[in-house]
Amino acid sequence: MGSGVMQLELPLEFRRTELVSRGHVCLGDEVVSYIIKRSHRRRSITLTIDEQGLRVGAPWQASQRAIENQIRKHGAWVLGKLTAWQQRRAPPRRWQDGETLMLLGEPLRLTLAPAPRTTLRDGDLLLVGASAHRLPDEVAQQVIAWLQEQALACFHDRVAHYLPLLVVPPPEIRLSNARTRWGSCHRDGRISLNWRLIQVPLRLVDYVIVHELAHLREMNHSPRFWQTVGRAIPDYAARKREIRTEAHRYLLG
Numbered sequence: 001m002g003s004g005v006m007q008l009e010l011p012l013e014f015r016r017t018e019l020v021s022r023g024h025v026c027l028g029d030e031v032v033s034y035i036i037k038r039s040h041r042r043r044s045i046t047l048t049i050d051e052q053g054l055r056v057g058a059p060w061q062a063s064q065r066a067i068e069n070q071i072r073k074h075g076a077w078v079l080g081k082l083t084a085w086q087q088r089r090a091p092p093r094r095w096q097d098g099e100t101l102m103l104l105g106e107p108l109r110l111t112l113a114p115a116p117r118t119t120l121r122d123g124d125l126l127l128v129g130a131s132a133h134r135l136p137d138e139v140a141q142q143v144i145a146w147l148q149e150q151a152l153a154c155f156h157d158r159v160a161h162y163l164p165l166l167v168v169p170p171p172e173i174r175l176s177n178a179r180t181r182w183g184s185c186h187r188d189g190r191i192s193l194n195w196r197l198i199q200v201p202l203r204l205v206d207y208v209i210v211h212e213l214a215h216l217r218e219m220n221h222s223p224r225f226w227q228t229v230g231r232a233i234p235d236y237a238a239r240k241r242e243i244r245t246e247a248h249r250y251l252l253g
Contacts, residue, residue, distance in 0.1 A: 018037055018038060018039045019037070019038045019039075019060070020035065020037050020038075021035075021036050022034070022035055022036070023036055023067075023068075025071050027071070027072065027075040027078065027079055028079075030079065032053075032054055032071070032078060032079070032082065033053060034053060034054035034055065034071070035053070035054070035056070036055075036056040036057075036058055037056070037057050037058070038058050038059065038060045038062065039057065039058075039059070040059075040060045042057055042058060042059045042060075043059060044059070045057065045058045045062060045066065045067060045070045046058075047070065047071065047074055047077075047078065049081035049082060049085060050085070050244075051085060053082065053085075054071070054078055054082065056070075093140075094136060095110070095137075095140045095143070096110075096112070096136070097110065097111060098110065098111075101126065101143065101199070103121075103126075103150065103198065103199065104154070104198065104199075104200070104201060104202050105200055105201030105202070105204075105250060106124070107124065108121065108125065108126040109124060109125050109126065110126050110128060110139075111125045111126065111127050111128065112130045112134075112139065113127055113128065113129055113130070114129075114130075114131065115127075116129050117129050117130075119142055119143065119145075126143070126146075128142055128143060130142070144195075147195060147198050147199070148175055148195045148198075150198050151193070151195040151197065151198035152173070152175055152195075154198055155175075155193050155197075155205075155209065156173060158205060158206055158209050159171065159173060159191075159209055159213065162206070162210055162213055162232055163213070165231065165232045166210070166213050166214060166216075166217065166228065166232055167217075168216040168217055169189060169216065171189050171190060171191045171212075171213070171216060172189060172190045173190075173191055173193065174190060174191070174192045174193070175192070175193065175194075175195045176192040176193060176194045177194070177195065178192075178194055181194065182194050182197060182208045182243070183208050183209075183211065183212045184212070185212045185213075185215035185216060185219070189216065191212040191213070191215075191216075193208065193209065193212065194208075196251055199250040199251055200243070200250045200251075201250075203239055203242075204239060204242060204243045204247060206233065206239075207233060207236060207239035207240065208243070210229055210232045210233050210236070211229060211236075213232075214228040214229045214232075
């Protein structure tokens with residue numbers, strides 16, 4: 001790739017060979033918005049549903065009529081999946097005492113205490129020192145800062161674990177706040193890892209880390225790349241599916 005970067009994306013992605021836009025279509029009495037991604041490499045129109053709603057993958061030259069016909073053809077499936085996603089979506093977080101957040105897939109109960117500005121874990125409790133007048137946004141910033149500290153320590157540990165298996169040089173590790181990808185690898189030996197990964201189970205953290213480390217050997221997604229991933233994580237295909245379909249359940253922001 002010309003940019004010298006390999007990226008492991010969350011749902012929305014942008015590349016030079018792709019064009020991303022938005023549209024809407026009527027399905028019965030409902031107007032459904034969707035994201036369409038055109039690609040020179042794609043040969044057919046595909047539909048997927050995730051936390052962003054309906055996503056359409058289409059060949060570069062596909063007409064709008066062909067795209068909408070495909071959506072209408074599968075209208076019942078689209079509406080059913082969208083309804084299921086809406087039911088799964090967590091309510092907005094209020095950052096109040098007693099709320100639950102995730103650390104490596106395990107629940108922690110947020111406990112606000114009248115104490116100096118500190119954040120400590122005590123078993124399944126996350127104790128946050130906060131005055132009675134602290135705003136929710138301030139509590140959020142404190143908790144997220146703590147999660148980012150945990151993320152960086154965890155990522156360094158897991159990278160060190162997998163380096164001997166992949167036989168790659170130690171990379172520089174940076175935390176990412178990206179909304180559209182889990183991680184990225186640069187040709188200069190840097191890898192960026194989304195701090196939100198610290199919320200998902202360790203097996204998924206490991207998959208993303210191995211994925212990015214493998215790019216230090218293969219800056220592509222060729223069979224050789226996946227063979228490299230498979231040497232460290234034989235069940236990588238199952239983890240790949242899981243992070244695409246289940247990771248959203250753990251995320252707070």
